[in-house]
Amino acid sequence: MDRRRKLGGNSGLVRLGLAPAAVAISLAFSTIPDATFAQDYVFSSVAIEGNSLIEDATILKFAGIARGTAMSASQLNDAYQRIADSGLFETVELVPSGNTLVIRVVENPTINIVNFEGNRRLEDEELAAVIKSQSRRVFSAAQAEADAAAIAQIYSDQGRLSARVEPRIIRRDGNRVDLVFEIREGSVTEIERLSFTGNQAYSDWRLRRVLETKQAGIFRRLVQRDTFIGDRTEFDKQLLKDFYNSRGYVDFQVLSVASEYSRERDAFFLTFNVREGQQFRFGKITTASEYEGVDPSEYAEVIKIRDGAAYSPLAIDTTINKMEAIALRNGLDFLRVEPRVTRNEREGTLDVAFVLTKGPRVFVERIDIEGNATTLDQVVRRQFRTVEGDPFNPREIRDAAARIRALGFFSNSDVNANPGTGPDQVIVDVNVEEQPTGSLTFGASYSVSNGVGFNIGLSEANFLGRGQYVSVNINAGTDNQNSSITFIEPALLDRDLRFRFNAYYTTTDKDNSSYNTTRIGVQPSLEFPLSEFTRLEVRYKLASDELSDVGGDTPADSSPILLAEQGKEVSSALGYTLSYDTRIGGLDPTRGTLLRLNQDFAGFGGDVEQITTTAIASHQRKIMREDVTLRAEIEGGMVERLNGDTRVLDRFSGNGKIRGFEPNGIGPRDLNAVNEDALGGNYFAVARLEAEFPLGLPTEYGITGGLFADVGSVWGLDNTTGAGGNAVDDSLNLRASIGFSVFWESVLGPLRFNFSHALKKEDYDRTQNFDLSVSTQF
Known part of the structure; x- marks a missing residue:
């Protein structure tokens, strides 16, 4: 017979028989005349009844009753409470009988098995990991209730706020019970609408893009960020604060976040009530010194803040870091830079004085790292610019904490400075929680020119806990195959020196051409910073490039130029890439610039002697309260062969250079050949202008x-x-071409639809009015 009993609240305790214990003790004392409550009790013996697994000594220890010791009625009640609170008994009775105290107990049953019923979204193993009730342990009603709450919390974290968990027991012989958690998972509680009040500078559409939480859209079944999770709201508030502060709104506040259930109680309406305050811009920027013997003029040279630019805390921090770096170079270990800000409400400006002061003489005693079971200590430790014995710099510790979080190896990381063994010592404690860093991905891609492709990839971002990146990728398309192996050491010799090794094998089979290609190569490289936004990469490349099967079964239909270029060539080249990039980490979040120069010099062995140069200059800016993004780009390149003529594999094909044209659709072409082969060119240049803007669709659609x-x-x-x-x-x-694009951040990946029209072209060019590209991983 299935004798299930529900646990829950006081009523559950009554069903388990704990309430009768209180009744029993009260009845026992009610038989004693009122006058006796004023006197003490002395028991010459204690008799314990009902226990089979728990020894008498254990029960006496809980009771704290010694033979021959006088006890008051309240002390006797305390003894009862201690036994009941042990959680080992269903019922407890303390019955005074003359000089003998009788303690009657009914032991809690032992848990036979623990089962879960009704769970579909979560496996039994996941639920068992969060509960403490286990087989062959003593059953506790209070613990079962706590376990039910823990299970419900897991569902709540996934946005299933309506989930309900009821613990029930099934009595078995031998004083055993089966513990069953009956689960009603409920549906996902979605964010039906995200709205804002008090915002004037930025639209709801722009602010929704800032938040981690998203509105439920057309792919609500697949998107996890449109579920309501209370902890995520706090993160969203910080994201809004960072967004406004970086744009000069120093007084910005999130006054409240109102969450309201829908009428059907299956969705939330979330409203952020904000106070933007006044936008401030940088006013007068000065540098002063309160450190004896320090000339501030040297430090003023590193200030790159423009008068009239929107105030940004990042600009202040960057300037301070540069000044403190000068101090360290000059041997001033305890120099501190204090930004003193003066508000000019009427002008809407903030004057900033960078004052050089002498900080306290405090040193780093040691750096303790905990929680890293896989990641080596040195991976975390090298994020610090400070080592044991160095002067303590609070700003450097905060920056190190940000670098640790940016690694992506940890789900949580806390870095705190605590007092050391002496008044001038500090201990830096680092506590981290690791998260999975490897992935096995299967993917698909599609483009109008290349058709459908499939790929499989295996990657590990923290290889052997050393912070190294390893990946293996295999891609197979309609007309091409591509395989590669990549290894990256981000901190060679524990310095900001990035080592990369890449090996690849690619083939094309008449990929919009009348020939096949096979390319095999290896390329090691080193990359390091030259300044805050400038980096230099130096590399070596050894490659074998083969042009084959020109014209297929009818080579006479192909260009004599291509026929003469058939065969395999080995190239050995040294190259470099010099880049300047402010798009990430720049002082102004509304704009960014990328400048990049690439040069490769082949001729260090092999069959090829040539110089290949490419360059790009790109600028992006957000206007109209950041609802519209403007992009401008200029790109060009040239290849010069020193020992003969260039081959089609060396020349620029124009693929993707100008929208509105097919791959190999522009450039020199042999019109005498039946195949009218595209030959590529030694030079290319292109200018691109683009504007991206909202279409008035709900933000959650991502279009x-x-x-x-x-x-x-x-x-x-x-x-x-x-x-x-x-x-x-x-x-x-x-x-020249013009066109219209539709960008879609879909669950399949970022999609782009290009509708193009060629305004200026040659008769032999091949146009393409529509292009679609998609890439996704699953």
Whole structure:
């Protein structure tokens, strides 16, 4: 017979028989005349009844009753309470009988098995990991209730606030019970609407993009960020504060966050009530010294803050870091930079004085790291610019904490400075919680030119706990295959020196051309910083590039130029990349600039002697209260062969350079050949302009629009005589196109739909009015 009994609240305790214990003791004392309560009791013996597994001595220890000791009625009640609170008994009775105290108990049963019923979203193993009730342990009603609450919390963390968990018991023989947690998972409590009140500078649409929480959209079944999670709201408040502070709103506040259930009680309406305050801009920027013997003029040279720019805490922190770096270089270990801000309410400016002061003489005694079971200590320790024995710099400790979080190895990390063994000593405590860093991915891709492709990838971001990155990827498309192995050591010799090794094998099979290619290569490189936003990468590349099967079964239909270029060549090249990038970490969050120069010099062995140069300059800016993003880009390149003529594998094809044209759709082309082969060019240049803006659709759909215009060309061959006559036009002929784009941050990945129209083209160019690209992993 299934004799289930419900636990829950006081009523559950009564069903378990704990309330009768209180009744029993009260009845026992009610038989004693009132006058006796004023006197003490002395028991010459204690008799214990009902226990089978728990020894008499254990019960007497809980009771705290000694033979021959006088006890008052209240002390006797305390003894009862201690026995009952042990959690070992269903019922407890203390019955005075003359000089003998009788303690009658009924032991709690032993848990036979623990079962879960009704759970579909979570496996039994996941639920068992969060409860403390286990088989072959003494059953406790209070613990069962606590376990039920822990299970409900897991569902709540996943946005299932309506989940209910009821613990029940099934009596078995031998004083055993089966503990069953009956679960009603409920549905996901979604965010039906995210709204804001008090915002004037930025629209709801812009602020929704700041939050981690998202509104439920058309893919609400797949998106997890549209579920209501209380802890995430606090994170969203901090994101809003950071957003406004970085744009000069220093007084910004989130006054309240109102959450309201929908009528059907299956969704939330979340409203952020904010106070933006006044926007401030930088006013007068000065530098002063209160450190004897220190000239502030040297420190003033590193200030890059522009008068009139929106006030930003990041700009202040960056300037302080630069000044303190100068102090360390000059041997001033305890120099501190104190920013003193003066508000000018009427002008809406903040004057900032960077004052050089002498800080306290405090040293780092040691750095303690805990919680890293897999990650080596040195991976965490090298995020600090400070070591044991160095002067203590609170700002450096905060920066190190940010670098540790940025690693992505830990779900949580806390860095705190605590007093050391002496008044001038500090101990830095680092507590981390590791998270999975490896992944096995299967993916698919699609583009109009290349069709459908599939890929499989295996990666580990914290290889062997050393902070190293390893990945293996295999991609197979309709006309091409690509396999690669990548290894990255981000801190070679524990310095900001990034070592990368890449090996690849790619093939194409008539990929919008009349020939096949096979490329094999290895490329080690080293990358290091030159300044705050400038980095230099130096590399070596050894590659084998083969051009084959020109024209297939009918090579006579192909260009004589390509036929002459068939075969395999080995190249050995040294190269570098010099980049300047303010898009991430720049002082102004509304704009960013990228400048990059690449050069590769082949000729250090192998068959090829040539110089390949490419460069790009890109700028992005957000306008109209950051609802519209403008992008401008100029890109160009040239290749010069020193020991002969360039091959099509070395030249620029124009693939993706100008929208509105097919891959290999522009540039020199052999029109005498039946295949009208694209030959590529030694030079290319293109300018691109683009604007991205909202389309008025709900933010949760992740759909925005854009307009673009491209102009450029691919031109130049070393030798066109092989084609005969004037069959090849390799002159600089400009092409231009305009178009409209739809950007969609879908669950399948970022999609882009381009609708293009070529305004200027050559007769032999091949246009493409529509293009779609998609890439996703699952």
